Amino acid sequence: MRGSLVGTAVTLAAGAMLTAAMTTASASPPAATAPKAEPSQPVLVDCFWNRNVRPTDFILACGDGNSRLIGLHWTRWSPDTATAVGVNAVNDCKPYCAAGTFRSYRVTVRLDRPEPWKKHPDVLRYGRMSLTYEGARPDGFKNVVIYPLWD
Template sequence: MKAQRIFTQGLVATSAAAALTVGATGIAQSAVITNAPEVISAVVLDPEGNTQVEPEALILTPADNNNAVNFITWLVWNDQIAVGTGVEQVNTCEPTCAEGVIVNKPVVIVLDGVEGVEDSDDQYFTEVRISGVDGERSLDLTTVTILPIPAAEEDEDGVVDDEANPVVDAPEEEEDAEELPEVDEDDADAVAEIAAALAKAVAETD
C-alpha cells in the first residue's frame, strides 16, 4: 500500500505540473473549433529522420531490448503534449538476461519538450516521461527505438529502394496480435485514473 500511495501522489504531482505547463503555454486540444487555426500535431522523430504519430511501442534499451513500453493507448496527442498508458515490460536478467523473467508494470507515458523540425513546419517531441509504481523518470526520445518501424518506401515502379531503407524487411506473413499481459489490477486502475485526469486537465486548458 505504501508503494501504491507514493505512486498515486507522484502521478498527481505530475498531473498538476503538466496542467500548469499546459495552462502557461496555452496548449490547443485536438477538438475542432469553428474558425480556429488548424493545429498540427507534434510527431516523434527517429534517428533516421522518420516521423510518427501515436507509436505502438517504445524500446527504452535498444541495445539489448530488455526494457520496453508496449501496448500503448494514447489519450491525448496534440502540438505540445501527448499522454498515454502502456505496459512497461522489463527483463529481470537474473541470473542472466537469457534466463530472466519479464515483469509487467502499468505506466503513464507523457511526451513533451517540443522543438521544431529543421526546414519544416513540423514539431517533434524530445522527451518521454514514464511514471509507475517504481517512480518517474525522463528519457531523451532520441535514445529510444520507436515502433513500428516505417515500411520501406517504393519508387514510382513499386520497387523498394534498398539503399534508402537498408534495415527494413517486410514480414513474410502477418503475426497474430499479442495478448495484453497480466498486470497488478490496483496499479492498472491507478494508472488509468491518473492518465485520465491528466488528459482531462490538458483538454480543459483549451
C-alpha cells in the same frame, strides 16, 4: 569434359536463381509507412528513425530491447504534449539478460518538449518522455523516470 559440363550447369542454375530472387525482390510492394503527423503535430522518433504518431508499442532500450512500452492507449496528442497509458515490459536480467524474465509494469507515458528534429528540421518531434509507474516498478527505478528522446 564431364567436369566442365557440370560446372557450366551449376553456374547457369545459380545465375537463374539469382535472377529470380532479384526479380522477386524488386517486384515486392513498398513497405507500409507510419501514419504522418499533421504539420503542427510533433512525432515520436523511434530506434529506426521512423516518425510515429500514437504508436501502440515503442522500444525504449534500442541496443538490446530489454525495455519497451506495449499496449499504449493515447488520450492526448497535441502540439505541446501527448499522454498514454500502457505497460513497460522490462527484462530483469537475472541471472543475466539473455536468461532474464520480462516483467510488466503499468505506466502513464507523457511526451513533451517538442522541438525541430535535427534530421528533418521541418518536422517537430517530442524531446522528452516521462514514465509514471502505477504501483510496482522495476528494481532501482523511481516512481517517475524521465528520458531525453533521441534526435
